[in-house]
Amino acid sequence: MEEALLRISEVSKHFGGVYAVNAVDMEVKEGGIWGLVGPNGSGKTTLFNTILGLYKPDHGTVYFNGKCISNLAPHDIYAEGLVNAFQLPRLFYQMTVLDNMLVAARGHQGDRLVNSLFLRKGWQEQEKGLIDEAIEILEFVELGKWAFSPAGELSGGQRKLLEVARGLMAKPRLLLLDEPAAGINPALGKTIFQKLKDFSGNGTTFFIVEHRLEILFEFAKWVYVMYRGRVVTQGEPHDVADAPAFYQAYLGGG
Amino acid sequence: MLLYGLDFLVFVGIFGIVALSLNLEFGFAGIANFGKVAFFLIGAYTYALLSKIGIPFPLCLIAGALTSALFGLLISLPALRLRTDYLAIAILAFGEILRLIVKSESWIAGGDWGTSVAPAISIAGASHHVGVLVNIGLVYFCLLICFVIAQLLANSPYGRVVRAIREDEIAAEALGKDRAKYKAQILMIGSAMVGVAGGLYVQYLHYVLPDMFVPMITFTVWIMVLLGGPGNNWGALLGAGLVELFKYGTNLAKPILPLDPINLQYILFGVLIILVLFYRPQGLLKESPIKTKALELVRYGKGVVNNKAGK
Numbered sequence: 168m169e170e171a172l173l174r175i176s177e178v179s180k181h182f183g184g185v186y187a188v189n190a191v192d193m194e195v196k197e198g199g200i201w202g203l204v205g206p207n208g209s210g211k212t213t214l215f216n217t218i219l220g221l222y223k224p225d226h227g228t229v230y231f232n233g234k235c236i237s238n239l240a241p242h243d244i245y246a247e248g249l250v251n252a253f254q255l256p257r258l259f260y261q262m263t264v265l266d267n268m269l270v271a272a273r274g275h276q277g278d279r280l281v282n283s284l285f286l287r288k289g290w291q292e293q294e295k296g297l298i299d300e301a302i303e304i305l306e307f308v309e310l311g312k313w314a315f316s317p318a319g320e321l322s323g324g325q326r327k328l329l330e331v332a333r334g335l336m337a338k339p340r341l342l343l344l345d346e347p348a349a350g351i352n353p354a355l356g357k358t359i360f361q362k363l364k365d366f367s368g369n370g371t372t373f374f375i376v377e378h379r380l381e382i383l384f385e386f387a388k389w390v391y392v393m394y395r396g397r398v399v400t401q402g403e404p405h406d407v408a409d410a411p412a413f414y415q416a417y418l419g420g421g
Numbered sequence: 422m423l424l425y426g427l428d429f430l431v432f433v434g435i436f437g438i439v440a441l442s443l444n445l446e447f448g449f450a451g452i453a454n455f456g457k458v459a460f461f462l463i464g465a466y467t468y469a470l471l472s473k474i475g476i477p478f479p480l481c482l483i484a485g486a487l488t489s490a491l492f493g494l495l496i497s498l499p500a501l502r503l504r505t506d507y508l509a510i511a512i513l514a515f516g517e518i519l520r521l522i523v524k525s526e527s528w529i530a531g532g533d534w535g536t537s538v539a540p541a542i543s544i545a546g547a548s549h550h551v552g553v554l555v556n557i558g559l560v561y562f563c564l565l566i567c568f569v570i571a572q573l574l575a576n577s578p579y580g581r582v583v584r585a586i587r588e589d590e591i592a593a594e595a596l597g598k599d600r601a602k603y604k605a606q607i608l609m610i611g612s613a614m615v616g617v618a619g620g621l622y623v624q625y626l627h628y629v630l631p632d633m634f635v636p637m638i639t640f641t642v643w644i645m646v647l648l649g650g651p652g653n654n655w656g657a658l659l660g661a662g663l664v665e666l667f668k669y670g671t672n673l674a675k676p677i678l679p680l681d682p683i684n685l686q687y688i689l690f691g692v693l694i695i696l697v698l699f700y701r702p703q704g705l706l707k708e709s710p711i712k713t714k715a716l717e718l719v720r721y722g723k724g725v726v727n728n729k730a731g732k
Binding site: 295337 | 580718
């Protein structure tokens with residue numbers, strides 16, 4: 168059997184007596200867009216934070232690429248190629264859009280203290296390449312014109328796009344996105360998903376929490392439904408949409 | 422009068438180094454180091470004690486830098502756990518504790534009475550003017566080195582990461598940056614610089630006293646950085662120049678002032694901080710953008726990139 172890119176095994180996380188995530192098993196395989204839905208408070212964001220190493224799971228293990236990452240620090244998980252974009256953009260607002268992108272580059276030699284002082288020739292070439300990549304991604308999300316503007320000057324929708332673009336800049340194997348289409352107009356939401364789908368050809372898999380189900384279901388190849396900390400159903404979008412558990416999760420009655 | 426001017430230049434140089442180091446910590450990395458004077462003290466006492474046992478002055482300066490950097494590393498441990506304002510108080514207290522230790526323990530360096538320090542370079546038979554000129558050379562040589570280091574750091578991907586940590590620690594951590602490591606490094610470099618400044622200071626004054634290291638020194642340096650413009654190395658130097666000019670100016674005007682200039686300075690410094698923060702929070706000079714060769718190339722040779730994207 169092919170090893171999944173991300174495998175969550177029996178993961179639980181509780182706060183006091185409340186199980187935010189309760190014995191969750193999940194797999195995300197390489198390629199395409201994977202969805203995670205559920206009503207508010209069902210544990211989606213907690214699960215994401217546990218995957219990212221921001222929370223330590225109380226039980227269970229998270230495997231990425233076959234390797235246990237439950238005990239790694241967030242920056243080490245990032246180095247493995249598992250990257251996250253925040254629900255509310257957390258940009259570096261006083262820095263330019265391009266600098267925001269360059270911070271996200273993985274393995275930039277110039278990030279090291281010694282290299283910044285002495286071996287400056289070494290990373291200048293690398294930086295040139297990274298800038299080309301950054302501009303390409305910025306053009307792709309239609310922010311190319313803004314490369315040298317401070318990120319603080321962008322509009323709300325553009326900030327959202329930059330947050331996603333910054334995630335793409337890391338060339339992650341898996342990019343977790345928490346509600347990329349929330350708080351922006353429906354057309355732009357759809358554009359973002361279309362762009363992600365186009366981008367997923369480049370070796371990046373997306374795992375997305377989204378409340379805008381109509382958009383997510385159009386683009387996702389597999390959807391997990393969480394309710395009260397558990398996975399209640401999963402499957403291809405059209406199957407999930409017909410599943411009783413899915414209705415129960417959203418309309419209550421359970 | 423000429424001597425007064427030369428003396429002024431020495432002080433601008435020494436405090437220029439201190440301001441550069443605080444700018445590195447606060448302006449670029451966002452670490453509110455309210456204990457700057459502690460590291461100044463460490464450098465000064467290291468220099469004084471080592472030079473007493475006959476160690477040549479460059480080694481004394483380097484040892485001061487290293488000792489100070491070591492304490493910078495120690496301070497970085499709570500710095501990662503405490504919020505900015507709590508950290509500020511903690512480091513402030515650290516500085517006071519150090520000062521009180523050297524004040525009460527007379528075996529260290531004469532306690533309250535201090536001890537004399539030999540000048541770094543003494544030329545037999547030379548006039549006092551020449552001595553000050555030699556000091557200007559030495560101080561500005563050190564200042565130049567610190568400035569080059571600060572500029573290299575500011576204009577590199579390293580500096581970009583450090584600024585990102587200042588802007589949003591959580592986001593920087595989520596983008597794979599080990600903020601603990603970066604903050605520790607910055608505190609070590611900043612402390613090393615101010616350690617050198619401490620050595621230069623006491624060898625220029627020829628003595629070291631605990632009361633040279635009161636918290637007011639820290640605040641004076643903060644005014645330099647806030648006034649000049651945090652996140653701009655030229656701003657730090659400008660701030661150091663202006664604040665020293667102000668100090669020397671009020672001292673000169675002593676006969677015609679109604680108050681003791683020292684007290685007047687304290688009052689006016691307080692007013693100055695309030696005015697700067699209210700009306701020009703970014704300081705006189707704006708934060709300098711990150712400049713690397715590759716970035717400059719894209720920015721000013723824009724056609725190249727556009728052609729490529731247009732293909």
